[in-house]
Amino acid sequence: MIPKEKLMEMYEKMVRIRRFEEKAVELFLKGALPGFLHSSIGQEAVSVGACAALREDDYMISTHRGHGDIIAKGARVDLMMAELFAKKTGYCKGKGGSMHIADLDLGILGATGIVGAGLPIINGAALACQLKGTDQVSLCFFGDGASNTGSFHEALNMASIWNLPVIFVCQNNLYAESTPQWVHQKIQDISVRAQGYGIPGVSVDGNNVLTVYRATSEAVERARGKGGPTLIECKTYRWLGHYVGDPGTAYRTKEEVEQWKSRDPVKQYRANLLANGVCEEKDLDAIDRRLEREIEEAVEFARNSPDPDPEDALQDVYIGEYIP
Amino acid sequence: MREITYREALREGLREEMKRDETVFLLGEDIAEFGGTYKVTQGLLEEFGPARVRNTPISEAAIVGAALGAALLGMRPVAEIMYIDFSTIAIDQIANQIAKVRYMFGGKARASLVIRTQGGAGRSSAAQHAQSLEAWYSHIPGLKVVMPSTPYDVKGLIKSSIRDDNPILFIEHKLLYNEKGPVPEEEYLIPIGKADIKREGKDVTIVATSRMVLRALKAAQALTEDGVEAEVVDPRTLVPLDEETILQSIKKTGRLLIVHEASKRCGFGAEIAALASEKAFYDLDAPIKRVAAANTPVPFAPKMESFVIPDERAIIKGVRELLG
Numbered sequence: 001m002i003p004k005e006k007l008m009e010m011y012e013k014m015v016r017i018r019r020f021e022e023k024a025v026e027l028f029l030k031g032a033l034p035g036f037l038h039s040s041i042g043q044e045a046v047s048v049g050a051c052a053a054l055r056e057d058d059y060m061i062s063t064h065r066g067h068g069d070i071i072a073k074g075a076r077v078d079l080m081m082a083e084l085f086a087k088k089t090g091y092c093k094g095k096g097g098s099m100h101i102a103d104l105d106l107g108i109l110g111a112t113g114i115v116g117a118g119l120p121i122i123n124g125a126a127l128a129c130q131l132k133g134t135d136q137v138s139l140c141f142f143g144d145g146a147s148n149t150g151s152f153h154e155a156l157n158m159a160s161i162w163n164l165p166v167i168f169v170c171q172n173n174l175y176a177e178s179t180p181q182w183v184h185q186k187i188q189d190i191s192v193r194a195q196g197y198g199i200p201g202v203s204v205d206g207n208n209v210l211t212v213y214r215a216t217s218e219a220v221e222r223a224r225g226k227g228g229p230t231l232i233e234c235k236t237y238r239w240l241g242h243y244v245g246d247p248g249t250a251y252r253t254k255e256e257v258e259q260w261k262s263r264d265p266v267k268q269y270r271a272n273l274l275a276n277g278v279c280e281e282k283d284l285d286a287i288d289r290r291l292e293r294e295i296e297e298a299v300e301f302a303r304n305s306p307d308p309d310p311e312d313a314l315q316d317v318y319i320g321e322y323i324p
Numbered sequence: 325m326r327e328i329t330y331r332e333a334l335r336e337g338l339r340e341e342m343k344r345d346e347t348v349f350l351l352g353e354d355i356a357e358f359g360g361t362y363k364v365t366q367g368l369l370e371e372f373g374p375a376r377v378r379n380t381p382i383s384e385a386a387i388v389g390a391a392l393g394a395a396l397l398g399m400r401p402v403a404e405i406m407y408i409d410f411s412t413i414a415i416d417q418i419a420n421q422i423a424k425v426r427y428m429f430g431g432k433a434r435a436s437l438v439i440r441t442q443g444g445a446g447r448s449s450a451a452q453h454a455q456s457l458e459a460w461y462s463h464i465p466g467l468k469v470v471m472p473s474t475p476y477d478v479k480g481l482i483k484s485s486i487r488d489d490n491p492i493l494f495i496e497h498k499l500l501y502n503e504k505g506p507v508p509e510e511e512y513l514i515p516i517g518k519a520d521i522k523r524e525g526k527d528v529t530i531v532a533t534s535r536m537v538l539r540a541l542k543a544a545q546a547l548t549e550d551g552v553e554a555e556v557v558d559p560r561t562l563v564p565l566d567e568e569t570i571l572q573s574i575k576k577t578g579r580l581l582i583v584h585e586a587s588k589r590c591g592f593g594a595e596i597a598a599l600a601s602e603k604a605f606y607d608l609d610a611p612i613k614r615v616a617a618a619n620t621p622v623p624f625a626p627k628m629e630s631f632v633i634p635d636e637r638a639i640i641k642g643v644r645e646l647l648g
Contacts, residue, residue: 059397092430102429109396110429114420120386121421124393124401131349131375131399138393151416154386161381316431317465319489322517322564324465 002210007278010052010209012287014044014266017068019295020077024067024084024098027299028244033084035097040068042207042239043171045265047072049212050139050169050232053220059107059125059138061118064099065171065238066111069141074106081298087305094308095316115176116149118142119168123155126164126229137223139167139216145176147190156231160197165223167216168231171206173238178251194231206234207265210272236265325506333475333507334364334496337482338402340511342372345400348486349376351387352404352440361406362442362501384413388439392422392491395437400486408443408495409452422491423466435491438482442496444535444585445633449498451621454629456586458533461493462562462595468492468516469562473537475505477560480514488516497535519566521573525555528643529573531596532556532583536634540583543639554643562592570596571604578609579646583639588616615642 021041028037040047043065051060051072062069071077075091083090084098091101102110109125112118122140129136146152147170159166170191176184187193194201200222204215212234219230237260241248248257273279317324328336342348349372350365356379359366369377380387384405391401405411411418418439425433445454462469468490472478478496485492522537523544532540537558544554555573559565574580580600582593593614600612618632 090430092428092432095430096428100428102425102432104396104429104432109393110425110433112421114416117389117416117421120389120417121393121396123386124390124395124399125397126393127390128394128397128399131394132397150413151385151389154381154383155389157381158383158386158390162378316427318468319426319434322468322490324564 002213004278006052007273010048010213011269011273011284012291013048013072014209014269015288015291016077016294017044017047017071018266019291020071020080021067023295023299025240025244034086037098037244038065038242039240039244040065040238042260042265043173043236044068045209045269046169046171046206046212046234046236047141049209050141050167050216052213053216054137054139057107058136059109059122061109061122061140062111063118063141063143064111064113065143066099066101066141070101070103070108070111073108075101075103075108077295078298078301081302082305085302085305086307087302088308088312089301089305093312116142116146116151119146119151119155122166123159123164126159126166127162129165130162135224137165137167137220139169141169141171143176144170144172144174144181144190145184147193148176148184156193156197156199156229159229160199163226163228165226166229167219167223168229169216170231170233172233172235175238175251177242180251189233191231191233199229199231201231201233203233203235206236207263207268209265209269325508327504328475328507329501330475330478330503330505331362331364331501333479334482335366335368337479338365339368339371341483341486342368342376347398348400348402349378350402350404351378351380351390353380353382353406355379355404360404362498364501365404384410385417388414388417388422391437391439392417392425392435395435396425396433400436402438402440402486405439405441407453408441408457409455411439411441411457418461418467418493419464423464427466434489436489438485438492438494440494440496442498444497444499445622445629446499446535448624448626448629450624454622456584456617458495458562459586459590459592462592466491467563469495470516470560471495471534471562472560473500473534473558475503475507477514477520479507480512481516481560484513484516495534499535503538514560516561517564517566518561519557519559519569521555521569522558523554523556525553525577527552527577528554528579528581528646529570529577530554530556530581530583530639530643531559531570533559533562533592534585536583536585539634539636540639543636543643546636546640547643552643552647567599567603570599574600574604575607578607580608580612581615581639581642581646582612583615583634585617585633587619588614589619591616610646610648613642613646615639
């Protein structure tokens with residue numbers, strides 16, 4: 001039985017992600033944000049379900065499509081938005097941008113723009129916890145594309161032989177950039193790759209937040225109990241293109257996109273909460289309105305924040321006296 | 325003072341730091357029971373146990389990635405990459421992740437780790453086990469690159485490297501492990517970023533790295549018969565580079581010969597030559613000269629190998645040409 005408070009928190013986080021991503025896309029299309037942007041709209045249930053199974057002192061590493069994961073682990077949207085705006089007040093002082101947001105105090109060990117690169121790193125976090133004798137666990141998000149990298153295989157093998165407290169969460173959105181899964185790998189369920197490393201693997205509906213939460217909780221419990229790593233594949237869908245500006249139509253049919261949109265993870269969860277009498281519509285509406293304001297305030301904060309000084313570019317390369 | 329080998333001095337440095345700081349641990353291929361391919365870590369498993377002296381699979385990306393993850397949580401890992409040639413497998417983790425996390429995350433992360441590896445030719449180990457890739461890594465902002473040439477330096481520098489809060493590529497040389505030299509019993513550290521004048525002279529400055537320091541010293545000895553006093557400067561660390569010591573030496577001698585074992589094109593010698601022409605042009609009485617390996621892969625046949633790698637004769641010839 002999941003406590004009501006937890007159920008409501010999950011709803012709130014899903015809506016926070018959705019509103020943040022919608023706003024970021026809107027701002028990007030208006031030209032307000034530099035660089036490029038990878039939207040995670042449609043994948044909220046994976047981020048939130050998985051992170052809801054973690055404690056605040058557990059660790060997480062995300063990907064280039066990481067806004068949702070980072071919000072789910074508790075990051076502040078004002079600092080995130082300021083980073084997207086490349087402001088001095090952003091999470092990374094404007095040095096990382098959309099793809100590299102980190103909050104080490106919240107256990108967010110960052111996001112990497114290199115597909116698959118987070119998996120070897122999460123092992124090190126888990127190893128540090130193992131060596132220190134804590135019961136913290138570490139979770140790594142990655143996509144279906146990453147499951148074909150050498151890093152994926154090296155990392156799963158190392159995690160398994162060292163029995164590391166790691167949860168590998170694959171956000172299988174069915175496309176590695178534009179390449180459909182059936183073209184880039186012969187298997188349908190990525191979780192079967194766990195067998196090759198002698199660890200448990202499971203494939204779940206990644207659009208159902210409670211399903212993801214339960215699967216991750218089981219894996220977290222096993223990892224905390226020194227039972228080693230787990231591979232969880234969450235089947236989900238990226239509503240937009242690979243990046244904002246890619247309509248995503250060259251390699252996906254309109255019907256397919258619409259079909260997945262009809263399985264909107266946020267709407268589904270909202271309906272679930274109401275159907276089970278967890279809360280009333282007005283409670284959810286109140287959350288929606290509050291988050292609408294929160295995101296508007298985050299944008300205000302970001303807009304009103306100072307730009308970094310150009311010379312700030314020379315700081316933070318090294319720790320200590322040496323400045324290159 | 326007692327004399328011990330480079331290998332023994334290095335092992336002493338590792339042992340002392342592991343005793344001093346329990347966050348220091350070692351990981352790499354065949355480093356435990358086997359003691360490492362070049363036997364540097366022999367005996368450390370017995371002393372510190374398998375949790376801190378960790379054998380790994382042949383998975384360089386996972387080794388280096390794990391070191392990064394652990395460092396982010398406050399550990400001080402020393403990852404061994406058996407041959408610098410194998411670091412190519414881990415180059416994403418080294419160049420994209422380790423070197424950049426602190427900067428990308430706005431100065432919040434600390435990647436306090438050492439990657440110990442060895443390079444160099446001279447054992448007929450052919451093109452994939454004998455490269456000198458230090459210039460690659462010196463080119464990546466965020467890394468420090470250390471290249472010790474003597475037992476005294478290797479011990480003092482490994483200790484400083486482990487204590488340094490920045491990621492360090494620590495490049496040993498396969499033909500230096502058996503070299504003996506004076507090493508004090510009492511503890512000492514060598515600052516990273518401080519060159520060493522291995523031999524004083526007034527007629528010509530020879531800047532040499534790693535094993536080429538030994539050859540430069542032999543060449544300098546031979547040149548005394550011509551009445552030439554060569555000054556041999558060992559930068560010891562390429563990043564940060566002790567520009568001052570090099571420039572002062574050029575000011576004194578007016579002539580600069582650079583010697584390294586890496587192939588000449590875009591080798592580290594190009595950087596030193598550029599430094600001298602930018603900052604010591606008016607101190608130079610002759611054009612700068614580089615003695616370096618041919619721009620070929622390292623060949624297998626001993627006769628071909630010694631043909632492409634600079635020897636004493638090449639250094640002597642270079643000096644004579646400089647002196648006209």
